[in-house]
Amino acid sequence: xxxxxxxxxxxxxxxxxxxxxxxxxxxxxxxxxxxxxxxxxxxxxxxxxxxxxxxxxxxxxxxxxxxxxxxxxxxxxxxxxxxxxxxxxxxxxxxxxxxxxxxxxxxxxxxxxxxxxxxxxxxxxxxxxxxxxxxxxxxxxxxxxxxxxxxxxxxxxxxxxxxxxxxxxxxxxxxxxxxxxxxxxxxxxxxxxxxxxxxxxxxxxxxxxxxxxxxxxxxxxxxxxxxxxxxxxxxxxxxxxxxxxxxxxxxxxxxxxxxxxxxxxxxxxxxxxxxxxxx
Numbered sequence: 184x185x186x187x188x189x190x191x192x193x194x195x196x197x198x199x200x201x202x203x204x205x206x207x208x209x210x211x212x213x214x215x216x217x218x219x220x221x222x223x224x225x226x227x228x229x230x231x232x233x234x235x236x237x238x239x240x241x242x243x244x245x246x247x248x249x250x251x252x253x254x255x256x257x258x259x260x261x262x263x264x265x266x267x268x269x270x271x272x273x274x275x276x277x278x279x280x281x282x283x284x285x286x287x288x289x290x291x292x293x294x295x296x297x298x299x300x301x302x303x304x305x306x307x308x309x310x311x312x313x314x315x316x317x318x319x320x321x322x323x324x325x326x327x328x329x330x331x332x333x334x335x336x337x338x339x340x341x342x343x344x345x346x347x348x349x350x351x352x353x354x355x356x357x358x359x360x361x362x363x364x365x366x367x368x369x370x371x372x373x374x375x376x377x378x379x380x381x382x383x384x385x386x387x388x389x390x391x392x393x394x395x396x397x398x399x400x401x402x403x404x405x406x407x408x409x410x411x412x413x414x415x416x417x418x419x420x421x422x423x424x425x426x427x428x429x430x431x432x433x434x435x436x437x438x439x440x441x442x443x444x445x446x447x448x449x450x451x452x453x454x455x456x457x458x459x460x461x462x
């Protein structure tokens with residue numbers, strides 16, 4: 184499994200040329216799953232406070248020539264990547280999973296921070312799907328803030344959560360050092376928590392560099408089902424690569440404590456009165 188930290192702007196052709204050698208290298212090195220950042224084809228918005236409608240990322244169709252080119256490059260490699268999806272009059276911030284056989288699954292980002300809704304429509308749900316590397320669930324950056332999103336995918340049998348990020352540093356209270364930034368702390372905390380609480384693998388990619396008013400955090404990583412880092416990049420570009428027997432390691436993690444089986448859904452009902460319990 185590999186997660187990329189890298190910079191991708193609005194030029195789709197340039198991104199495709201950049202991805203060609205990377206995909207070839209990953210295939211040569213025997214990587215089975217490559218997770219690319221959110222918005223790696225077409226770039227991301229440049230300002231949360233007031234997205235410029237005249238400068239929105241270019242949108243593509245999921246059955247268009249851009250993804251056809253990537254399918255031709257992928258072969259037996261499974262690739263997850265982020266695009267701005269054109270669907271009729273709607274635009275979605277979409278994560279796509281594909282191989283040489285075609286599109287395996289897609290996810291339209293559900294949770295939208297600040298004014299992102301001015302640039303994209305919101306998705307409506309979470310759906311796990313089968314792939315050559317096992318059952319996968321897709322999340323797009325801010326989705327991972329909400330535990331219910333990852334949990335719903337784990338309950339559908341996902342053993343790998345591919346989390347595609349265009350996650351920036353704090354836009355209102357910036358730190359001099361990116362690793363000390365509050366958003367950097369939350370970004371890493373959520374990745375580890377979503378892996379540990381669901382006992383699944385998390386492969387988390389991110390954009391790097393600067394686009395408009397946003398400075399992206401990098402820090403691609405692969406996390407095991409105990410919440411432990413298996414591989415990680417820095418804040419600059421890089422590829423985090425980890426080797427694991429996914430099914431075996433998840434079975435091992437759930438052998439004694441199985442969080443999904445040991446849930447008590449009847450106790451979580453909305454509006455339930457929680458009274459102090461006395462011995």
